[in-house]
Amino acid sequence: MTSPALHLSAQARANLPVHVAIIMDGNGRWAKQRHLPRIEGHRRGVESVRAIVRAAGEIGLKYLTLYAFSVENWNRPKDEVDTLMRYLARYLKDEIGELHRNNVRLEAIGQIYRLPEFVQTQLAKTRAALAHHNGLTLVLALSYGGRTEIVEAARSLAAQAREGRIDPAEINEQVVAQHLYTRHLPDPDLLIRTSGELRVSNFLLWQISYAEFVVMPDLWPDFRKPQLFSALEEYARRHRRFGAV
Numbered sequence: 001m002t003s004p005a006l007h008l009s010a011q012a013r014a015n016l017p018v019h020v021a022i023i024m025d026g027n028g029r030w031a032k033q034r035h036l037p038r039i040e041g042h043r044r045g046v047e048s049v050r051a052i053v054r055a056a057g058e059i060g061l062k063y064l065t066l067y068a069f070s071v072e073n074w075n076r077p078k079d080e081v082d083t084l085m086r087y088l089a090r091y092l093k094d095e096i097g098e099l100h101r102n103n104v105r106l107e108a109i110g111q112i113y114r115l116p117e118f119v120q121t122q123l124a125k126t127r128a129a130l131a132h133h134n135g136l137t138l139v140l141a142l143s144y145g146g147r148t149e150i151v152e153a154a155r156s157l158a159a160q161a162r163e164g165r166i167d168p169a170e171i172n173e174q175v176v177a178q179h180l181y182t183r184h185l186p187d188p189d190l191l192i193r194t195s196g197e198l199r200v201s202n203f204l205l206w207q208i209s210y211a212e213f214v215v216m217p218d219l220w221p222d223f224r225k226p227q228l229f230s231a232l233e234e235y236a237r238r239h240r241r242f243g244a245v
Contacts, residue, residue: 004226005233008059012229012236017189019063020056020232021211023203024048026195026219033219039083044221046091050098055225057102057136059232063185064138067203071111071145088142089119092126099126103135109181110144139185146205153179182207190235192228194220212238 024045031041049066056064068088074081099106106127112120123142156179160166166175177183187207191200196217200208214231216223 005229006226008229009233009236012232013059015236016059016061016232017212017235018061019065019186019188020061020190020192021065021067021188021204021208022052023067023191023193023201024220024223025193025197025201027221029195030219030221038080041221042084042087046087048220048223049091050095051224052228053099053104053136053138054102055228056138057104061136063188064136065109065185065188065204066138066140067144067201068140069110069142069144070202071143071148072202074114074143085116085119089116089122092119092122096126096129099130099138100133103133104130105133105135105137106130107137107139107185108142109139109149110142111148112142114143137185141203144181144203146200146202149181150206177206180206187211189240190214190231192216192231194218194223194227210240210242212240 027041027045028038029041030044031038034040052066053064069084073084076084108123108127112123115123153176157166157171157176161168161171182204187209188204188211191204191208191211191213193200193213193215196215198215204211212235214234216227216231218227
C-alpha cells in the first residue's frame with residue numbers, strides 16, 4: 001500500500017516501466033458507498049480512465065493495458081452489461097480528440113467478436129483514426145479472459161500440429177507467446193490493482209509471470225494521477241530478479 005504522490009521523483013522517471021497493466025476494480029463499491037446506482041460508479045470510472053491515460057502519456061509510458069471488460073462480466077445483469085457497452089462505444093467516440101492530441105495509439109485484446117456490432121464498429125473507427133500515432137499505446141482488454149486466451153492459443157497450435165505445419169517438439173514459450181492476443185506487445189512490467197483486492201482475476205495470466213504487483217487501496221473511480229505516481233514510485237524501489245539472485 002502506498003500514499004498518493006503529487007510528483008514523480010527523478011528515480012521513478014529514470015526507472016519507468018515500459019508496460020503498465022491495470023485491473024480497474026471498485027466501481028460498484030464506490031457507488032454503493034454513496035447510495036448510488038452501480039452504473040454511476042462505471043460513469044465515474046470512465047473519468048479515471050481519461051485521467052490515467054493522459055498522465056501515462058505525459059510521463060512517457062509506452063504501453064498501458066486496462067482490464068475494461070472480462071469474459072466473466074457477460075454474466076452480470078443484462079441492463080448493466082448493455083449500459084456498459086453504450087458507455088464503451090461513447091468513450092471510443094468521444095475520446096478520439098483527446099487521444100489524438102496526446103499522440104495515443106489504440107489497440108484491443110480479447111474476444112472482440114462477442115462485443116455488440118455498434119461497439120465493434122466504433123472500435124474499428126477509433127483504432128483507424130489513431131493508427132498513425134507513436135506515443136502511448138493504450139490497450140483495452142475487452143471480453144478478455146486469461147484462461148480463454150491460453151485455450152485459444154492451444155487450439156491453434158493443436159490444429160497446426162494436426163495439419164503438419166508445426167512439430168510439437170518445437171513448441172516453446174516463444175511459440176506459445178506468438179499465439180496469444182498480445183503477440184505484438186511486450187509483457188507488462190508492472191501490474192496495478194485498485195480497491196485493495198489481492199487477486200489477478202484471470203488477467204494476463206501468461207504475460208504477468210515476472211511483473212511487479214502493486215495493490216492500491218483506492219477504488220477505481222478515485223484513482224487519479226497521484227495514485228498512479230505512487231504505484232510508479234513503488235515500482236522504482238523494486239529490484240527485479242527474474243528468478244535470479
